[in-house]
Amino acid sequence: MHILVCGGTGCRASSSDAIVEKFKSELAANNLENDVQVIMTGCFGFCEKGPIVKVLPDNTFYTQVKPEDAAEIVKEHVIKGRKVNRLLYLDPAKKEHVSDSKHMGFYRKQIRIALRNCGFINPENIDEYIARDGYQAIGKVLTEFDPQQTIDIIKKSGLRGRGGGGFPTGLKWEIASKNKADQKYVVCNADEGDPGAFMDRSVLEGDPHSVLEAMSICGYCIGASKGLIYIRAEYPLAIKRLKVAIAQAREYGLLGNDIMGTGFSFDVELRYGAGAFVCGEETALIHSMEGLRGEPTNKPPFPAESGYMGKPTNVNNVETFANVCPIILKGADWYSSIGTEKSKGTKVFALAGKINNVGLIEVPMGITLREVIFEIGGGIKNGKKFKAVQTGGPSGGCLTEKHLDIPIDFDNLIAAGSMMGSGGMIVMDEDDCMVSVAKFYLDFTVEESCGKCAPCRIGNKRLYELLDKITKGEGTMDDLDRLRNLSKVIKDTALCGLGQTSPNPVLSTLDNFYDEYLAHVQDKKCPAGKCKALMKYVIDPEACVGCTACARNCPVNAISGERKKPHSINTAICIKCGACIEKCKFDAISIK
């Protein structure tokens, strides 16, 4: 019997360490420590209901477990074989407890390839990875295929880069393999700068060896003996697990000289990012690894010709690498049978925002947004109305109701005015103001622009100022035209991908939510009630019973009135925090 405890960053923040300890002591108290193993694994994905505990072999899925629940699970489930109902997932539609994750709406449509081991193995134990076919793919490649044959398998599989661009991976490897040099490099891009996307981190935390193995395969294909992983310093747990994994792989002779006695040598080192979004761009990333400011440079030359230290360098994303070993073991035909015509396989998405089931999901390409948001995601939080879903992070756009049924793949998302990006999916409801959302992304871009080229450095700042003006009710119709024109100029003239895509959130909200812009500009109203400058909190004297709840909770004492008499708000003092509205039980306070 095994007890698996999720040890992803989210669940650890809510005490999974203490849960593991508690299980161990409870088991020991019942003399069961040798019969039941407690394992801390990577992320199960269902972060909304974390911390998650899974009991094998019957695959029971407990949600929101607290350390003090360990005793009951051991006593009831482990010893008496009775499931602890109160900790099982409650299906919101059927109002029934579901014990096997296979039958949960959240998991039913998922296919796990990149995340195959996340939540199943202890990421700090190489033997568990090996037991699930780990390091078989590199063995197969080294003994059965030459580099070109391996590249051909990847090409045939149709795998495209998961870092955002969607460039065919096999082709990228082939180009790097043909450039002659005394030294070449394989680089894994683990910078994951899109705020709200955390799939790469989960792969590295939950299954670090799958990336190391794939990097070795890439090294064999392109003729490189050195691998570098560029990882954000903000991911301490992923860094720790990678270090453990690298040390174990070296000890087993799976990294280092003469791997498996085949004469092939490959080793991996870590390089740390230091908090700059633009460093996810591959040329900037390479400069950062060289110890410089992470500023992008023009392509060509592409990294495949002249990259790290001027040598041919192949850069791939974490999730791209995580797909490689299954392709080698199960074949290109198997992989290309999943997905759409031009986008094969699966994609991992980080579902977040106003959605019931926040978490990490892996779904076949071609699934619709509707299936993702309403079946897997369980719909919108608090029964609110769906308004938009943002994909592609700061480079992407906001999609609406009318896009819900298009099959998700690289090309369809671009056609719809957004992009795949790294896989962040932020769901918004009726309370979100789309002008503010565009402003939020521009704020991000302005802060993260490296400043090297004028269109991005200055243009985005102007875009931000225009949006700010509109959210304050000072915008004009001319400003709306200016937004559109300036956006197009920035897209056409910026040096790197950051600037070339930064106006997308503005353009897509202008296209899909023009009415909302008009409301801000012409009526001086924010329909979602988000823009502080455009709203006023008022108490309806008819509805107010004088309970004083609002006045007691106002942080700035802006509310006055006698007990049992209607209260009123002094709008000169009010900081529009909204605390009073939440506290009023009589719905007497509204935003005008």
Place this chain on the structure above:
Amino acid sequence: MSHVKVELKPEQVTKIKEICKSFNNNPGELINVLHQTQGAFGYLPAEVQEVVAAELGIPVAKVYGVVTFYSFFTMLPKGKHPISVCTGTACYVRGAEKVLDEFKRILEVKVGESTPDGKFSLNCLRCVGACGLAPVVLVGDKVYGRVSPDGVKDILNEYAD
């Protein structure tokens, strides 16, 4: 910005030199050197940058350029309890701004500043990847999830001593 001159003690200079040496004084390792140096000192004032530059044999301007480029590096000391409010997209749509406003209001500081007694400093950070717990606040290494403006007081009270 007024600049307080920092006097480095001889053992601190030795420590920086040791860090540089552990990377063979290789200028290509500048970012790793700065990571470790900041780990040891808490921040990277100009005086520290001067020692690093001399050891790696590069201009101070280059070190300064790198320090100011990356948001992870700071030239100002952090508070005893550094507070970071996540302003990633997931936290933003779940109300991080209101939480941040409440911290600003109670502590009477702007983002990037410390309280006069040096107890708290307030910063924003982009996504720790615990989006399921949004909005997220970090105090030191401790993660607080699903923070509401009301809960800000309670968090600060934990550090009242």
